[in-house]
Amino acid sequence: MGxxxxxxxxxxxxxKRISVLGGDVFHAMKKTDDGFSGFGEAYFSQVDSxxxxxWKKHLKMTLNLIVPTGRVRFVFMDNDGLFREEVIGExxxxxxxxxxxxxxxxxxxxxxxxxxLNIANIEHSPEEVELKDINEIKYNWSxx
Amino acid sequence: MGxxxxxxxxxxxxxKRISVLGGDVFHAMKKTDDGFSGFGEAYFSQVDSxxxxxWKKHLKMTLNLIVPTGRVRFVFMDNDGLFREEVIGExxxxxxxxxxxxxxxxxxxxxxxxxxLNIANIEHSPEEVELKDINEIKYNWSxx
Numbered sequence: 609m610g611x612x613x614x615x616x617x618x619x620x621x622x623x624k625r626i627s628v629l630g631g632d633v634f635h636a637m638k639k640t641d642d643g644f645s646g647f648g649e650a651y652f653s654q655v656d657s658x659x660x661x662x663w664k665k666h667l668k669m670t671l672n673l674i675v676p677t678g679r680v681r682f683v684f685m686d687n688d689g690l691f692r693e694e695v696i697g698e699x700x701x702x703x704x705x706x707x708x709x710x711x712x713x714x715x716x717x718x719x720x721x722x723x724x725l726n727i728a729n730i731e732h733s734p735e736e737v738e739l740k741d742i743n744e745i746k747y748n749w750s751x752x
Numbered sequence: 753m754g755x756x757x758x759x760x761x762x763x764x765x766x767x768k769r770i771s772v773l774g775g776d777v778f779h780a781m782k783k784t785d786d787g788f789s790g791f792g793e794a795y796f797s798q799v800d801s802x803x804x805x806x807w808k809k810h811l812k813m814t815l816n817l818i819v820p821t822g823r824v825r826f827v828f829m830d831n832d833g834l835f836r837e838e839v840i841g842e843x844x845x846x847x848x849x850x851x852x853x854x855x856x857x858x859x860x861x862x863x864x865x866x867x868x869l870n871i872a873n874i875e876h877s878p879e880e881v882e883l884k885d886i887n888e889i890k891y892n893w894s895x896x
Contacts, residue, residue, distance in 0.1 A: 628797075628798075628805075630800050630803035630805060630860075631797060631799040631803060631805070631860070631865060632797075632798050633795060633798075634795060634796040634798075636793075638793045638875050639791055640875065647783055648783055649780075649781065649782045650780040650781050650794060650869075651778060651779050651780050652777065652778040652780060652820045653772075653775060653776075653777050653778075654775030654776050654777075655774060655775040656774050656775050659774035659775060660774075661772075661774060661775070677821060716774075716775065723820060723821060725780070727794055731783065731784065
């Protein structure tokens with residue numbers, strides 16, 4: 609039968625950026641928001657300019673990805689081999705909710721290091737993560 | 753009688769920074785961590801270099817403050833008028849857990865804009881926030 613999760617189940621939610629003198633406030637996630645399915649862990653990943661980190665798939669974790677600094681190109685692939693690309697960051701300030709069973713990779717698409725926050729519904733555990741080498745899933749990561 | 757929360761109840765928890773080629777991973781909070789008292793909302797505040805944002809007191813919210821980018825000087829004051837200062841950021845990567853009823857302010861202590869993540873146990877609501885003008889609580893914010 610195979611797993612039925614598809615790239616269409618990825619949710620993109622626009623987030624508020626509130627202008628404040630001396631430094632803005634950026635919403636990330638509320639427990640009453642769409643896509644919230646419990647809090648397990650929050651952690652940051654930096655991604656340097658032009659660097660690709662790929663590929664990873666979580667078997668149990670739902671990810672909520674937010675990029676408060678810079679810009680990141682995310683590429684998702686479901687078990688049907690369909691791709692979806694989302695470029696998010698300061699200037700397209702949205703949250704991406706990724707269900708389990710989706711392969712993903714990401715690339716720093718900014719002149720400096722970008723920052724990704726993941727608000728996950730479970731704590732990170734290597735036991736629920738599958739990894740593939742970047743070349744095991746063919747994708748054109750070169751900048752358009 | 754007055755409220756009995758003191759600055760000694762602020763918890764400072766060292767966090768892991770994991771070295772990864774192309775961009776490090778920074779822990780922020782796990783649900784099993786000290787200081788976790790439920791998830792209500794996560795949001796970012798930027799603070800520009802040299803800017804002071806002060807003063808604010810939450811009546812109900814417990815804050816968990818993390819600075820993944822830059823460096824921020826936090827100043828806390830309890831209802832006894834006692835101050836506590838903590839400088840945190842990339843190079844002193846700790847989480848500060850602040851109980852309700854503590855006055856606080858913060859200053860961007862980095863050459864560029866710094867970023868603060870607050871993982872709060874309740875959703876932000878103006879009804880549980882008290883504000884004071886920066887001059888209403890005397891503190892020497894000048895850089896040492």
